[in-house]
Structure formats: C-alpha cells, structure tokens
Amino acid sequence: MAQIKSELGRDAVILHTRRLKKGGVMGFFGKEVIEITAGVEATAQAMVPVPEVKMPPARPVLTDGDSKMTAVQLELGTMRKLLEQVLHKIPLQEEKKSPVFAMLEQNDIDGQIAAELVREAAKTKFPAGIHFTEDQAVLEVLRTYLQRIEGITVLPNATKTVAFIGPTGVGKTTTIAKLAANFAIKEGYKVALITADTYRISAVEQLKTYADIIGVPIEIVYTPDELKLAIQRHQDKQLILIDTAGRSPKNQYQLGELQDLLEINPYIEVHLVLSMTTKYKEALDIVHNFSGCSPQKFLFTKLDEARNIGTMLNLLYQFPVTLSYVATGQNVPDDIELADPGKLMNLILKE
Ligand SMILES: Nc1nc2c(ncn2[C@@H]2O[C@H](COP(=O)(O)OP(=O)(O)O)[C@@H](O)[C@H]2O)c(=O)[nH]1
Ligand SMILES: [Mg+2]
Incomplete structure (x- = not known):
C-alpha cells in the first residue's frame, strides 16, 4: 500500500491482485511475483484538490528501494545465494x-x-x-552492488517518519542527532524527535540534550500506543526521527517488543544501524535477528574506526536493501554523509 500510495496518492485503492511465478525450473526456483492492479477513484480525485508538490532541486526521489523488505525476502536473498x-x-x-x-x-x-x-x-x-x-x-x-543508495527523502508537504534500530552502542542516538541537525538547521525542515529508548535514563537525557541544542521537540514514549499518539501530534513536521533501545540480537523478547512498536504504522521507514567495526559473521546474525522489523535501509557507522568496508560489501551483496548514510566519526552534526559509491570504491582500492 505504501508503494501504491506513493505512486498514485492517498486515495489509491487496490482493484485486483494475483500471484504468479516467473522463470524457474519445474516450478522450483521460480520467483513468485505479485501483480497488483491499483487505481484512484475518479470521484475522490475530483473532490480532493491535490496540492502541488514543489520538489526542491537535486533531492532524491522515491524509488523501488522504498518498498519494505520483509523478513521472507531477506531469507530468500540468502537462500538464493546459498543455492x-x-x-x-x-x-x-x-x-x-x-x-x-x-x-x-x-x-x-x-x-x-x-x-x-x-x-x-x-x-x-x-x-x-x-x-x-x-x-x-x-x-x-x-x-x-554499491549503487542502491538512497538517503531520507523529505517532502515539503508530507511527514516522513524514520526509525533507527540496531544493537546497543552502534551509534543510533548519535546518528539521529546528526541527521536532526542537518535536516533542521542546514536544510530548514521542521523536525521532531521521539525516543522509545527508556531502558536507561542516560539514553533519554542524551537525545534530549541534542534536541535542546538543535532546537527541536522531543517526545519520550513507553508503549506502541504512545508512539502512535506522538507521531500523530507531529503531523505538522516534515521529518520525525525515532530512536529505539539497542536490542540484543540474542534476546527474542526484546526484539518482539521492538517489532510491536514499529508495526503501529506501515509508513515508518526503518533503518538498521550497523557498525563497520562488526565482523561479517556477527553482522549476518544481527541482520537475521532484526529482519522481523523489516528494515528497508542499512546505515553504517564508525567507518573511521574500521580497517576496511568488507562487512558492508558482504551484506550488500547478500541482501536486497538500500544503503543510506555512512557515519564517519563522533562529531555531531558533521560526521555523516550520504553513501557515495565512488568514495566507497576508493576505500577498497586504497591498499
Ligand atoms: N568513531 C565513531 N564513533 C561513533 C560513531 N557514531 C557513534 N559513535 C560513538 O559510539 C558510541 C555509542 O553511540 P550511541 O549513539 O550512544 O549508540 P546507540 O547505543 O546505538 O544509541 C558513542 O561514544 C558515540 O560517540 C562513528 O561514526 N564513529
Ligand atoms: Mg542510544
């Protein structure tokens, strides 16, 4: 629905769906595709004047990368490669x-x-x-494999909601502070922060301090319902960034809680934050364990501390996700940039 609505607008409805297999041998290994016919009701379109959306120049537009990656797709990606x-x-x-x-x-x-x-x-x-x-x-x-890059697309007349998930200590909160400062101060968008990381007082304080400095509102939420309300309260913003508690990939209960939190709204874009200092095998475990939260994008931190970007390449080779930003140090707001294939290639060639 998110993809349909992004293409056809809010009034789009599904008219027909059908499943079919493409390619494959004897029904095996064929890719199951779902054909969806959607349309916009003429009356709805005639009655609701569509506001003209003025796109700022050179801003990335929504692409297929915006469709949510399901846990199944993640698993299929790995299985295909294994096969x-x-x-x-x-x-x-x-x-x-x-x-x-x-x-x-x-x-x-x-x-x-x-x-x-x-x-x-x-x-x-x-x-x-x-x-x-x-x-x-x-x-x-x-x-x-480094071409699928897309940052956060903010539109002047819509509210983009983005949640950041990942293990403890990878740099989620710092990354959110960097992005909030860049979008609010440098680009002049209306931004709000929400933190669901209420396990430690220091975690709330950390983001609150950044919010005060940047001059953006912050909400603290304890339950999925509170998150829903907080998102509703900030529909006048162009960007809502949600911080979550670092989850141990080994703790399925915590992961389930996180999933419940994110399921309240299918429009939440989920970025899985991974540290470049994580070994490939560990990173694989993390991706599998967080796959239930359907991350659409990977965001890599601590490029400055990593020996190389092998882990990033291995993951992008395995999973059909989009790469968003890379963080390159502890400085807020400077040490973050949209991933750049040329620069990443140079890192591989530097030795
Ligand atoms: N070197 C380096 N440190 C980072 C980067 N991003 C975050 N950090 C540091 O990693 C530590 C944990 O960051 P934090 O944002 O609290 O992680 P969280 O638990 O995922 O929210 C802090 O000391 C940050 O300054 C980065 O890109 N490079
Ligand atoms: Mg944090």
Whole structure:
C-alpha cells in the first residue's frame, strides 16, 4: 500500500491482485511475483484538490528501494545465494586463483563472495568499446552492488517518519542527532524527535540534550500506543526521527517488543544501524535477528574506526536493501554523509 500510495496518492485503492511465478525450473526456483492492479477513484480525485508538490532541486526521489523488505525476502536473498554457491561449488576453486581475488580478501570480502564476483565479472558483457582488464571488470561488478543508495527523502508537504534500530552502542542516538541537525538547521525542515529508548535514563537525557541544542521537540514514549499518539501530534513536521533501545540480537523478547512498536504504522521507514567495526559473521546474525522489523535501509557507522568496508560489501551483496548514510566519526552534526559509491570504491582500492 505504501508503494501504491506513493505512486498514485492517498486515495489509491487496490482493484485486483494475483500471484504468479516467473522463470524457474519445474516450478522450483521460480520467483513468485505479485501483480497488483491499483487505481484512484475518479470521484475522490475530483473532490480532493491535490496540492502541488514543489520538489526542491537535486533531492532524491522515491524509488523501488522504498518498498519494505520483509523478513521472507531477506531469507530468500540468502537462500538464493546459498543455492548458487552450492551449485557452483567446484568451479569456484578456479576463481580463487585470480589475482584480484587476493585483493578482495584483503578487504575482508568473504572468500565465497569474492569468488562469485570474479565469476560474475567473467560472465558480464560490458558495453561495446569498453575493454576492462580482469581486475577492472571485477571492480565494475562490485560497484554495481554499491549503487542502491538512497538517503531520507523529505517532502515539503508530507511527514516522513524514520526509525533507527540496531544493537546497543552502534551509534543510533548519535546518528539521529546528526541527521536532526542537518535536516533542521542546514536544510530548514521542521523536525521532531521521539525516543522509545527508556531502558536507561542516560539514553533519554542524551537525545534530549541534542534536541535542546538543535532546537527541536522531543517526545519520550513507553508503549506502541504512545508512539502512535506522538507521531500523530507531529503531523505538522516534515521529518520525525525515532530512536529505539539497542536490542540484543540474542534476546527474542526484546526484539518482539521492538517489532510491536514499529508495526503501529506501515509508513515508518526503518533503518538498521550497523557498525563497520562488526565482523561479517556477527553482522549476518544481527541482520537475521532484526529482519522481523523489516528494515528497508542499512546505515553504517564508525567507518573511521574500521580497517576496511568488507562487512558492508558482504551484506550488500547478500541482501536486497538500500544503503543510506555512512557515519564517519563522533562529531555531531558533521560526521555523516550520504553513501557515495565512488568514495566507497576508493576505500577498497586504497591498499
Ligand atoms: N568513531 C565513531 N564513533 C561513533 C560513531 N557514531 C557513534 N559513535 C560513538 O559510539 C558510541 C555509542 O553511540 P550511541 O549513539 O550512544 O549508540 P546507540 O547505543 O546505538 O544509541 C558513542 O561514544 C558515540 O560517540 C562513528 O561514526 N564513529
Ligand atoms: Mg542510544
């Protein structure tokens, strides 16, 4: 519905849906797609004047990346990759001898993924007239996994609500302060903060201090109902940022609570915050454990402390999510930027 409404407006209704399989062998491995026919009722459209939305220049627009990633999609993404890996197990040994393979491994890109990138590059047909060496071709393929980038899209006449989830200490609260300052002070949007992190008094105080300095309102909520009301109270804002308690990925009860909190409103855009200092295998566990909260975007912090961005690449290779911002230090509000494929590629090539 969120995607339909973003394309057709608030009055859009679903007229018809049907499930079908595309591709695949004997009904297996086919991608199930859902075809949705939607429309806008003529009367509703005629009666409600649609306000003209003036888009500020050079602001990212809504794309497919905005559709919510479900836990199932997350799992399917991993399963597809696993299957491909099993099916191609033997030839992968050859790819491991490629000179570029060592460079990828030095960047902590998972061996299996590095081998697949090498194989993908060998199969890729680049546009006529472009001749890449093997190394360059692999890097070009790698770059395609860094293309899905989209920050927070704020529209002048709508309220964008974004929640940040992730383990304790990854930098959620600091990131929210940075984003709030940038959107409110630098870009002049009306911003409100909501914190659901009421487990520690210091956590509330931390965000409250930032809110006071930036000059934006802050609400403290203890239950899903309170969160709902707080969001309703701030419908005059263009951006609402929600801080959540750092959840232990091992604690399913806490994760369930977080899920309940986020399910109150399907329009909440969920960013999973991950630290670049986390090892790949740990990060995989975190992504799986938080998948119930359907994160649409990954936001990486502590790039300044990381040896390389291998973990980021491994995750983006595995999951069909969008990359939003990268945080590069402790300074509020400066140490954050929209992810940039060129800069990220340079980090891989620096050694
Ligand atoms: N080096 C570095 N430290 C960061 C970054 N982002 C946050 N931090 C620090 O990480 C610690 C935990 O941050 P906090 O926002 O409280 O994490 P939360 O528990 O996820 O809300 C604080 O000391 C922050 O200053 C970053 O990008 N780089
Ligand atoms: Mg916090």
